Amino acid sequence: MSLKDVLMKLAQDKTPILLSDGKQDWKADTLLETLSEPMLKRNAYFQQGLYIAEINNGGYLGQVLYKVKEMT
16 A cells, blocks of 8 residues: 555545654645655555555654544
């Protein structure tokens, strides 16, 4: 699954979360509009309630791209 697929699902479901990259908090639909195509094509895994992580070429979880924060 690509990062774009993960973000599209979150945006379509209107999941009430923010995604934090350590510098800023984002809504899924905002990331869809602002991230580059190469970034959106990265393989990613969404662990509900925790994070979105990159999946490396070996098929293993890599770097955490965004931590999940509940909207308050």
